[in-house]
Amino acid sequence: GAGVSQSPRYKVAKRGQDVALRCDPISGHVSLFWYQQALGQGPEFLTYFQNEAQLDKSGLPSDRFFAERPEGSVSTLKIQRTQQEDSAVYLCASSIPQAGIYEQFFGPGTRLTVL
Amino acid sequence: AQSVAQPEDQVNVAEGNPLTVKCTYSVSGNPYLFWYVQYPNRGLQFLLKYITGDNLVKGSYGFEAEFNKSQTSFHLKKPSALVSDSALYFCGGEGSNDYKLSFGAGTTVTVRA
Numbered sequence: 610g611a612g613v614s615q616s617p618r619y620k621v622a623k624r625g626q627d628v629a630l631r632c633d634p635i636s637g638h639v640s641l642f643w644y645q646q647a648l649g650q651g652p653e654f655l656t657y658f659q660n661e662a663q664l665d666k667s668g669l670p671s672d673r674f675f676a677e678r679p680e681g682s683v684s685t686l687k688i689q690r691t692q693q694e695d696s697a698v699y700l701c702a703s704s705i706p707q708a709g710i711y712e713q714f715f716g717p718g719t720r721l722t723v724l
Numbered sequence: 725a726q727s728v729a730q731p732e733d734q735v736n737v738a739e740g741n742p743l744t745v746k747c748t749y750s751v752s753g754n755p756y757l758f759w760y761v762q763y764p765n766r767g768l769q770f771l772l773k774y775i776t777g778d779n780l781v782k783g784s785y786g787f788e789a790e791f792n793k794s795q796t797s798f799h800l801k802k803p804s805a806l807v808s809d810s811a812l813y814f815c816g817g818e819g820s821n822d823y824k825l826s827f828g829a830g831t832t833v834t835v836r837a
Contacts, residue, residue, distance in 0.1 A: 613767070640823070642824075642825075649829070649830075650829055650830070651728075651814050651816075651827030651828050651829050651830050652768070652814070652825075652827050653827075654824045654825065657823060657824065665823075665824070668824075700767060700768070702767075702768075712770045712773055713770075713825065714770065715760070715767035715768040715769070716767050717765070717766055717767045718767055
């Protein structure tokens with residue numbers, strides 16, 4: 610595709626509900642990142658994939674957060690038993706051919722609101 | 725740990741005047757520095773990057789940034805601001821042996837007509 614796409618764009622969840630956020634990176638991009646952007650803040654790193662391998666998940670805030678990229682393209686960020694503090698915009702980014710000096714291309718984000 | 729700071733929450737300028745958005749960094753090794761712009765309900769759009777070489781980097785939409793190693797700064801500049809430049813700007817950085825971008829808190833730029 611022309612850019613990174615994310616779905617849904619908006620998600621409202623009741624506290625305790627599980628949610629799944631999808632990211633479609635730019636075709637051929639090896640690296641994929643997830644970031645969390647709280648209101649009024651800059652994006653914070655969550656996790657990083659190189660192809661299907663999750664090389665870094667140090668930014669995931671708790672074990673309720675889980676990400677996967679089974680075939681090295683589409684990625685899903687899953688949040689179990691959502692809490693109000695999970696409310697944020699979740700951004701996905703991809704880059705080629707490997708992370709580092711190549712700029713990351715960001716999707717529009719998924720705005721998650723937990724009631 | 726890598727960190728990036730944007731000391732100003734807001735910058736207000738009149739159209740046609742110079743625009744500067746400040747950024748300082750603390751990264752290990754040689755820093756890789758980026759500027760992104762975010763419009764409402766949109767993702768971050770890449771503006772420019774510094775990897776190595778000339779300290780003055782030119783980017784999209786007439787923006788440029790100056791890398792200053794002694795002051796550990798990477799300020800974004802535009803000689804003549806447009807109303808359409810009004811947006812949220814983020815500075816990001818990573819170390820040469822890293823891949824994770826650390827972002828500043830963002831600076832809201834308002835350009836008045």
